[in-house]
Amino acid sequence: MKLNPPLPVSRVARLAGAKLSGDKTISVTGINEIHKVEKGDITFVDHPKYYERALKSAASVILINNEAECPEGKALLLVKDPFREYNRLARYFRPFMPADKHISASASIGEGTMLQPGVFIGNHVKIGSGCVIHSHAVLYDYTEIGDNVTIHANTVIGSDAFYFKRRERGYEKMHSCGRVIIGDNVEIGSCCTIDRGVSSDTIVGSGTKLDNQVHIGHDTVIGKNCLFAAQVGIAGVVTIEDDVILWGQVGVQKDLTIGKGAVVLGQSGIAKSLKGDTTYFGSPVREAREKMKELALIKQLPQLMQKLETEV
Amino acid sequence: MKLNPPLPVSRVARLAGAKLSGDKTISVTGINEIHKVEKGDITFVDHPKYYERALKSAASVILINNEAECPEGKALLLVKDPFREYNRLARYFRPFMPADKHISASASIGEGTMLQPGVFIGNHVKIGSGCVIHSHAVLYDYTEIGDNVTIHANTVIGSDAFYFKRRERGYEKMHSCGRVIIGDNVEIGSCCTIDRGVSSDTIVGSGTKLDNQVHIGHDTVIGKNCLFAAQVGIAGVVTIEDDVILWGQVGVQKDLTIGKGAVVLGQSGIAKSLKGDTTYFGSPVREAREKMKELALIKQLPQLMQKLETEV
Amino acid sequence: MKLNPPLPVSRVARLAGAKLSGDKTISVTGINEIHKVEKGDITFVDHPKYYERALKSAASVILINNEAECPEGKALLLVKDPFREYNRLARYFRPFMPADKHISASASIGEGTMLQPGVFIGNHVKIGSGCVIHSHAVLYDYTEIGDNVTIHANTVIGSDAFYFKRRERGYEKMHSCGRVIIGDNVEIGSCCTIDRGVSSDTIVGSGTKLDNQVHIGHDTVIGKNCLFAAQVGIAGVVTIEDDVILWGQVGVQKDLTIGKGAVVLGQSGIAKSLKGDTTYFGSPVREAREKMKELALIKQLPQLMQKLETEV
Structure with a gap:
């Protein structure tokens, strides 16, 4: 999702209780799971196996659970549990809003x-x-x-x-x-x-x-x-x-x-x-x-079996 | 669907903006897609490949996009786009009626x-x-x-x-x-x-x-x-x-x-x-x-393969 | 389902119009279809093929359509149509209650x-x-x-x-x-x-x-x-x-x-x-x-067929 207006990465770091490293001037314009990240997005990674993928992705800000070298033009947010903090941010940006009637006034x-x-x-x-x-x-x-x-x-x-x-x-x-x-x-x-x-x-x-x-x-x-x-x-x-x-x-x-x-x-x-x-x-x-050919061949299996038994 | 009351074919021709030929005295009692036509129905055909089927069907009135010989006791409605005119008639006969409450007064x-x-x-x-x-x-x-x-x-x-x-x-x-x-x-x-x-x-x-x-x-x-x-x-x-x-x-x-x-x-x-x-x-x-027999034979394929390799 | 409070088996017999035999002091605590019966339950059986299973089940009371020897500590309810009487009891114990609004007052x-x-x-x-x-x-x-x-x-x-x-x-x-x-x-x-x-x-x-x-x-x-x-x-x-x-x-x-x-x-x-x-x-x-192995073998069927034709 896109943030409107964008948020300074320092503000996001405070929301996530994270240690900020890298480019501290980044303006965060969105939050996205790794499959869909774009420039300006926060994403998260919590397993060393996927660190490189996350660090090399289009994301500008990465929630991560270990110190790592921060690529040029990106920022890292060091937290204990990146999934949890990502989720907390997602809920903060787009909280569930209960409805009080069938047609929302904001629709x-x-x-x-x-x-x-x-x-x-x-x-x-x-x-x-x-x-x-x-x-x-x-x-x-x-x-x-x-x-x-x-x-x-x-x-x-x-x-x-x-x-x-x-x-x-x-x-x-x-x-x-x-x-x-x-x-x-x-x-x-x-x-x-x-x-x-x-x-x-x-x-x-x-x-x-x-x-x-x-x-x-x-x-x-x-x-x-x-x-x-x-x-x-x-x-x-x-x-x-x-x-x-x-x-x-x-x-x-x-x-x-x-x-x-x-x-x-x-x-x-x-x-x-x-x-x-x-x-x-x-x-x-x-x-x-x-x-279809395969299905036709399978139908011939009984004959094939018989042939094998009689001729081999 | 059935029309109640029936409509003179001349009236239907005017609704469809069609040139009417054949029996101009027909009373139209329904409208149906070709799979379900009955006597008295309007149907449509828009591809020469299906003309004969439509003309020989039970339908009494056929929306068609070319001049054709009209079978005895039927009428043809010549239009540029039979599907569109058929649809227009269907909507005219049975328009969508928005509801204003959960239980209709006409139910x-x-x-x-x-x-x-x-x-x-x-x-x-x-x-x-x-x-x-x-x-x-x-x-x-x-x-x-x-x-x-x-x-x-x-x-x-x-x-x-x-x-x-x-x-x-x-x-x-x-x-x-x-x-x-x-x-x-x-x-x-x-x-x-x-x-x-x-x-x-x-x-x-x-x-x-x-x-x-x-x-x-x-x-x-x-x-x-x-x-x-x-x-x-x-x-x-x-x-x-x-x-x-x-x-x-x-x-x-x-x-x-x-x-x-x-x-x-x-x-x-x-x-x-x-x-x-x-x-x-x-x-x-x-x-x-x-x-079930086939599935049992398929399970024997590994043995069959082995047999072939060793005995043939 | 469980009955709260439990019912004397004699009362259940009257509700079902049944002839009661066996232990007439049983207190019925539930009603269950044969797959799920527990001690204290009524269940039913209507085919001699399943009599033994029902009589040996955990159920305490069995609706049955023939005289049978009643096991120790159980009761039999002889009726013409056990399924129908079981159903009648189930409906009596838990009738359909129409709702008059979206949220029931008893919820x-x-x-x-x-x-x-x-x-x-x-x-x-x-x-x-x-x-x-x-x-x-x-x-x-x-x-x-x-x-x-x-x-x-x-x-x-x-x-x-x-x-x-x-x-x-x-x-x-x-x-x-x-x-x-x-x-x-x-x-x-x-x-x-x-x-x-x-x-x-x-x-x-x-x-x-x-x-x-x-x-x-x-x-x-x-x-x-x-x-x-x-x-x-x-x-x-x-x-x-x-x-x-x-x-x-x-x-x-x-x-x-x-x-x-x-x-x-x-x-x-x-x-x-x-x-x-x-x-x-x-x-x-x-x-x-x-x-997966089987699917791979099936893909080899065309070759297999060819091999058979040329080599056998």
Whole structure:
């Protein structure tokens, strides 16, 4: 998320109870988890294995749990538990604000947009013009919706990222401070769930259409004019380029990319990146024609076995 | 959908800005997408490949984008963009009517039916007697529910069909004017979604039981006394006959039939029609015993490979 | 479920219109379906095949449809239709109570717990302190939630068990009288569904985290610090021990156990019990490394076929 206005790094160091080293004049403009960092951001690292990655990332300020050499133009914030202090800052910058009614006074709703009874619109939500939001859809704080978007009943947009750190005594949740951004002319079915970014934005591109019960994880970025059939599930930090079609019940693992124009047949499971303009099938997924050939061969196994027994 | 009262075809031609040819005395009694047309209906066709199918269909009036010979007893409506004009007519006949409260004044609700807090009942909805509708269930306009039906919380009945036409610049939605019709003694779990027909009706037969998070697509027709376990997903324009059992997470593709008494085991994927009274498994689905044999053979592959290497 | 106060068995016999034999001094302390019976419980049996199991179970009182020898310290209730009489008793002990507002006056809600607009809290629900319940979540009657629990929007907790008896003329529903019990520090995503026990309790252990659109069936018991990704579906009467991780879209069949620390990869299907501390994959599921080897072998099938044709 972006800070508005930016904060001096010395102020952030005090908020985090951290020892500040490096460039003490930095102006902090955002906070982001390592997968999504940009210049001006605070991020955190708590395991020596990832120190180099964090120090070399675009982040300007790094919460870290050991002394380290500070790269030129960056600042380090030395703390005992970087995850905890990062979380504390995220909560400080974007605290949970309970609502006292269904439509927040701080929401902005465009001309001609219709809200059916029982819709919940959180704080600082922005909705464009010409939209229809059906009954009991829930838009968490800071969600942004373009023009001419239809959201069907009981869909939830902007619930927290499923992002936990394993501690000895159980899981500790990372506080979500990102948003969901929906483009123009998007249609979202009933009972869909789109999680907010843990620190960045979950994005659904203009013209994309989601059927019912589709799930989209945190910080996932979906292109334009995609088509996802019912019960598709997409994990966090996925990139789906334009014009991708996912048929029913397809599952997509985190941290991968599906190329422009790819088509994935029903119930497929995607665990690594796929190039575009190709049709895929299977769990784990393969190029569809190869998978079909394989299935045909498997059907010949009984004959093959018999052949082996009689001829070998 | 049916028109009540019927309209003279000349009136429809004026509404569509169409050139009328053929039988100009036809009384139009309905509007339907080509998969579901009946006598008296308007339908549309916009690609020469499908002209013959449309002209030979049961439809009485065809929106078409080229001059064609009009079959006896039918009328043609020549327009530049049949899909757009069809859509315009569908919206004209069944416009979206925003609701101003949770229970529409035009809904009829039978004796002894209980609505829990927050239920949304759209315009012209009909609910029989002895039903229980749990919190925040949403029944879109024109939905019809029989007697002694239980609908659990946050289920959505009658949201729009997932039906889009690909245009050069993105997808154009077909306006849904069909309904959902639920029989008697049906139980529907929580967070289910049942889409309305795009032009005809989505039907759930009497005595059928759906577990939670089941999805049923537009214009699908389900028989009596079926049992669908949680997270089953059924596409549009499917026919499922009586007494079919689908176990958890089964997926069913569009435009196919599952015969009476078929049983489909969990996570199976159905891409073609299945005959009844048989048990199936797998994705793609096969007769369950065959699939089990195949799985057993696959487990023998390592030995087979070894045998080949040593003996051949 | 437990009866408070207990009832003399003679009173229960009159309620069920049953002929009482055996120990007529028993005090009935609960009612339970056969999978979950404890001492003091009423249960039922209606098929000779299961008589012995019921008579030897922990139940103190058995509704039965034939004369049978009554074991020491138990009582038999002879009725024509044990399922029907059991159901009648369950409904008598725990009738459906319609709500007249979103938050029941009989619910207890702990300090610092925040309810967002539109949350439904049924009768006799108990919620601990420090919880956040998001918009339109639905908690059916008797649900119990621990401390510091987050429940996201449109999730449903406590809807009826999917449990039906096939009769000649259709399915007859077993009336659910069990509860859902959620421990401390649990996080539940959006549009999840957790069914109440049919007679016992569905339990989610402390520290467990559920992503969006997770389904958990009736009487299932989940341990501590488990992690279930989006769209996981778990049937009824399952036991999942502590520290189990199920990735997205995993399906779990009824009546089985998953051992402590097991990890199940995405889209796997589990049809029999799994031992702990092992990673699994596939549908049907196998130990993950074995499954991966098998997939690699299958990829070699084309070569194998060729080899056979040329060399044999």
